Amino acid sequence: MKYLVTGGAGFIGSNFIYLLLDERPGSQVVCVDSLTYAANIHTLNAAFNNPRFTFYKEDIRNRKGIFEIFSKEKPDVVINFAAQSHVDRSIEDPGIFLETNILGTQVMMDACREYGVKRFHQVSTDEVYGDLPLDRPDLLFSEDTPICTSSPYSASKAAADLIALAYYRTYGLPVSISRCSNNYGPYQFPEKLIPLMINNALNGKPLPVYGDGLNVRDWLYVKDHCLGILAVIENGKAGEVYNLGGHNEKTNIEIVRIILHYLNKSESLITFVKDRKGHDRRYAINPEKAGRELNWSPTTKFDDGIKLTIDWYISNMTWMNECTGGEYVNYYNEMYGNRG
Ligand code: NAD
Ligand code: DAU
Numbered sequence: 001m002k003y004l005v006t007g008g009a010g011f012i013g014s015n016f017i018y019l020l021l022d023e024r025p026g027s028q029v030v031c032v033d034s035l036t037y038a039a040n041i042h043t044l045n046a047a048f049n050n051p052r053f054t055f056y057k058e059d060i061r062n063r064k065g066i067f068e069i070f071s072k073e074k075p076d077v078v079i080n081f082a083a084q085s086h087v088d089r090s091i092e093d094p095g096i097f098l099e100t101n102i103l104g105t106q107v108m109m110d111a112c113r114e115y116g117v118k119r120f121h122q123v124s125t126d127e128v129y130g131d132l133p134l135d136r137p138d139l140l141f142s143e144d145t146p147i148c149t150s151s152p153y154s155a156s157k158a159a160a161d162l163i164a165l166a167y168y169r170t171y172g173l174p175v176s177i178s179r180c181s182n183n184y185g186p187y188q189f190p191e192k193l194i195p196l197m198i199n200n201a202l203n204g205k206p207l208p209v210y211g212d213g214l215n216v217r218d219w220l221y222v223k224d225h226c227l228g229i230l231a232v233i234e235n236g237k238a239g240e241v242y243n244l245g246g247h248n249e250k251t252n253i254e255i256v257r258i259i260l261h262y263l264n265k266s267e268s269l270i271t272f273v274k275d276r277k278g279h280d281r282r283y284a285i286n287p288e289k290a291g292r293e294l295n296w297s298p299t300t301k302f303d304d305g306i307k308l309t310i311d312w313y314i315s316n317m318t319w320m321n322e323c324t325g326g327e328y329v330n331y332y333n334e335m336y337g338n339r340g
Pocket of ligand 2: 086183191216276
């Protein structure tokens, strides 16, 4: 089996590549990534030592380049992780989100049609459902919850999902979609909540919590997400959507306190800053369909996963410093400089 993974130099895509190389020993893995700011090529160091791994630096928006890769590699299965993935950046500059997440996905599906790929899997997000109120803990997102997006990022992901389903119905392209909640774990770029807070705490810098810190996210360890995607590809039906999540809701301020406590740092580092525009209040996934049809459920408890994650960043400060050098300094100053 030959898998083509886009966005494999980023957070979840790289974890997925390592899962494939470990758990599908006969497989070939081709990674396509344009190496944006969110990628760190050193994330793939161990994969480059594996003869079953091939890497192409290419942009999913480049139709000619993508078709050439398909012509050469003839993948059986394509998993599309490549995306602009950070909500805050989408609020500052939506255009690149629409181009990458919508038109890039279309290029990938056109290549899959042309080369008869057996499954195109679109990695999507719970953010396509919008948000839930804090005072209704009984409400969860199911696959039938209406699409109701808030940010340019989530709107672009929802558009890609709808186009993928249109390609299934119109052209019979064997498409599947997974919609997952917030991931945490190794190799996450430190502009996202958990690695940003770990990095700042380790460096004794203020921890910027948006608004009142009471927004809720449903956290899932990245390996559990990757196992869920594999289950959808191998046992899920074409034309279907599967929600992946862990019933692990936490407020942002809880997360920040857990990190500070584990690192033995003072809560005086917590700084409440101006809220995100259009900030979704609560996400919560109902993953029953994936449990029932795919026998998938998360295995990593949050208490264990967060320790593994913090320990990983402590042991990989060189990787972290590669991410936070150069352009990151400008990004951080622009996003947080006048936020206080
Ligand atoms: P990430 O930002 O860490 O990585 C994205 C990768 O895609 C990077 O390596 C980047 O270089 C690459 N990329 C971006 N634009 C590209 C282009 N035009 N061509 C080729 N490569 C390009 O993202 P992530 O957190 O790993 O998310 C991966 C996918 O999972 C995304 O589609 C995201 O919407 C989805 N998702 C993420 C989460 C989460 O919590 N992080 C949760 C649910 C779904
Ligand atoms: O739900 C899945 C989504 O989770 C994915 O589709 C996105 O790609 C991924 O980035 C993530 O989106 P969020 O916006 O939830 O993640 P982020 O880490 O940016 O923020 C998590 C919460 O923490 C959110 O409520 C905003 C808050 N926050 C974030 C940052 C970076 C802060 O309070 N301070 C911060 O500095």
